[in-house]
Amino acid sequence: MAPSASLENVPAANTPYFTPAQDPPAGTALHPESAPTLFQPLKIRDLTLQNRFVVSPMCQYSADDGHHTDWHFAHLAQYVIRGNALTIVEASSVLANGRITPEDSGLWKDSQIKPLKRIVTFAHSQGQKIGIQLAHAGRKASTVAPWIRTGGNSAVAGPDLGGWPDNVWAPSAIKFADGFAEPREMSLADIQELVQGFKDSAVRAVKAGFDVIEIHGAHGYLITEFLSPLTNKRTDKYGGSFENRTRLLFETIEAVRSVIPKSMPLFLRISATEWMEWNGEPSWTLDESIRLAKLLPAVGVDLLDVSSGGNNAQQKINLHPYYQVNLAGEIRDELKKEGLDLLIGAVGLITEAEMARSIVQENSNGNGGGSHPGTIEIEQENGQKTQADVVLMARQLLREPEFPLRVAHQLNVDVAWPNQYHRAEWRKGQKI
Structure with a gap:
C-alpha cells in the first residue's frame, strides 16, 4: 500500500539532490502577529526576508585562485541552516589585483561561478536567501593573511607568495601604512577597467543565482579611497569636489544595476566616517555619508549597510556598543525627514538579544514591542528608537552560529528550527 502523502518526507524544490523541504524556513516566527520587528518579514523589491538577521561578509583568506x-x-552553510534570513558571501574581488590577499575570494572569471553556485543552491534548498559582496581592495591589496602577520602588522605578499605589489591601485599614490605596498595612481x-570588472562580476553573480549583490564601499578599500579627500588627491573628474569623489561609486552602481534584474536588491556598504575628524583636515564624515545616502534611492540602491573606519591607520574611534549603530540611526533619521525610501543596516558589537531587538523595533508600544521576561531594558539613546531595518553580524556568528535561534528563545518568540534539528530546541523558559 502506498504511504499517505502526510507521511512523506517532502523534498526541497528545484534542488538536484534530496534534502528535506524547510517550510517555513528556519528562523521564521510561528506567530508573526505577536513577534517583535526583529522576527517580522521584510520585503526588498521582489525578495522577502523572514526575519531581520543578515550575515555580514567575512573574509576567510582560503580561496584557490579566487575559487x-x-x-x-562549511563556513557559510552553518549560518544558512540556523535561521539567518540572508547570508552575504565574503568580499569577492572583481579583478585579480583587487584581492586583499592572494587567497581571497573572486568573481573576475567564469570558472569561479561553479563553487559559488553550490552554496547558492544549498541556501535556496533551505528556503534561505544568499548574497555576495563585490569588492576591490585598492591600496590595501597584495598582503598576507592576518594570522601570518607578525606583531599585528601587515606584510606585503610578494610575487613569490602569489602577490602583485607592483600593480596595487589607488586613486592617488598614497601608501596606507608600513607593511603595505606602494600603490600607483x-x-x-584603469578606472574604466574597474567599472567593467564590477559589471562583469555582477553578471556572473546573477548566473550563480545570488539573491542580492552588495557593493563594497567601506573599510578603506578602493571605493572608500576615492570617497575620502585624505586619500583622493586627484585633479581630474574623479577628485576634488564631493561630486567628483563620488563619481566612481555612482558609475559602479549604474554599471551593476544595468545588468541585474529589476527584481534584484542592490546593497551598498560604506564607512559612515573615517574617524579622522580630530586632525583638522577634510575627511569623509557622517555629514558626507548623509549627503550620499540621500542620492542612493534614485540610482537603484535598496539598502545602505552602515559601517565605519578602515581608511586611515591614525583613526580615533570612540568605542562603545553603539558606536556604529548610532551612525546608522542618524542616517536613517535624516532619510525619514525627507521621506526617502532607503533601508538601513546596522553592524558592530551586536551580541545580545535585547540589543538586536531594540535596534530594529518599529513600534515600542505595539505587538512585540514591549520588554520580554529576562531581557534588559536599554536607554533610548542606546537603541530604543528604531536605528535600522536589519542587523548584520559577523564575529558574534563566528562564536555562535545559532544566534538568531538563541535570540528568539530569549525573547520568547517561537520560531521554526531546521527539521533535522528539531530535537535540540530549548525548552520553554530554559535558561541559556
Missing part, C-alpha cells in the same frame, strides 16, 4: 573551496561551503583606463 571557493569546501571550507567556504590609477589611470582613466
Whole structure:
C-alpha cells in the first residue's frame, strides 16, 4: 500500500539532490502577529526576508585562485541552516589585483561561478536567501593573511607568495601604512577597467543565482579611497569636489544595476566616517555619508549597510556598543525627514538579544514591542528608537552560529528550527 502523502518526507524544490523541504524556513516566527520587528518579514523589491538577521561578509583568506573551496561551503552553510534570513558571501574581488590577499575570494572569471553556485543552491534548498559582496581592495591589496602577520602588522605578499605589489591601485599614490605596498595612481583606463570588472562580476553573480549583490564601499578599500579627500588627491573628474569623489561609486552602481534584474536588491556598504575628524583636515564624515545616502534611492540602491573606519591607520574611534549603530540611526533619521525610501543596516558589537531587538523595533508600544521576561531594558539613546531595518553580524556568528535561534528563545518568540534539528530546541523558559 502506498504511504499517505502526510507521511512523506517532502523534498526541497528545484534542488538536484534530496534534502528535506524547510517550510517555513528556519528562523521564521510561528506567530508573526505577536513577534517583535526583529522576527517580522521584510520585503526588498521582489525578495522577502523572514526575519531581520543578515550575515555580514567575512573574509576567510582560503580561496584557490579566487575559487571557493569546501571550507567556504562549511563556513557559510552553518549560518544558512540556523535561521539567518540572508547570508552575504565574503568580499569577492572583481579583478585579480583587487584581492586583499592572494587567497581571497573572486568573481573576475567564469570558472569561479561553479563553487559559488553550490552554496547558492544549498541556501535556496533551505528556503534561505544568499548574497555576495563585490569588492576591490585598492591600496590595501597584495598582503598576507592576518594570522601570518607578525606583531599585528601587515606584510606585503610578494610575487613569490602569489602577490602583485607592483600593480596595487589607488586613486592617488598614497601608501596606507608600513607593511603595505606602494600603490600607483590609477589611470582613466584603469578606472574604466574597474567599472567593467564590477559589471562583469555582477553578471556572473546573477548566473550563480545570488539573491542580492552588495557593493563594497567601506573599510578603506578602493571605493572608500576615492570617497575620502585624505586619500583622493586627484585633479581630474574623479577628485576634488564631493561630486567628483563620488563619481566612481555612482558609475559602479549604474554599471551593476544595468545588468541585474529589476527584481534584484542592490546593497551598498560604506564607512559612515573615517574617524579622522580630530586632525583638522577634510575627511569623509557622517555629514558626507548623509549627503550620499540621500542620492542612493534614485540610482537603484535598496539598502545602505552602515559601517565605519578602515581608511586611515591614525583613526580615533570612540568605542562603545553603539558606536556604529548610532551612525546608522542618524542616517536613517535624516532619510525619514525627507521621506526617502532607503533601508538601513546596522553592524558592530551586536551580541545580545535585547540589543538586536531594540535596534530594529518599529513600534515600542505595539505587538512585540514591549520588554520580554529576562531581557534588559536599554536607554533610548542606546537603541530604543528604531536605528535600522536589519542587523548584520559577523564575529558574534563566528562564536555562535545559532544566534538568531538563541535570540528568539530569549525573547520568547517561537520560531521554526531546521527539521533535522528539531530535537535540540530549548525548552520553554530554559535558561541559556
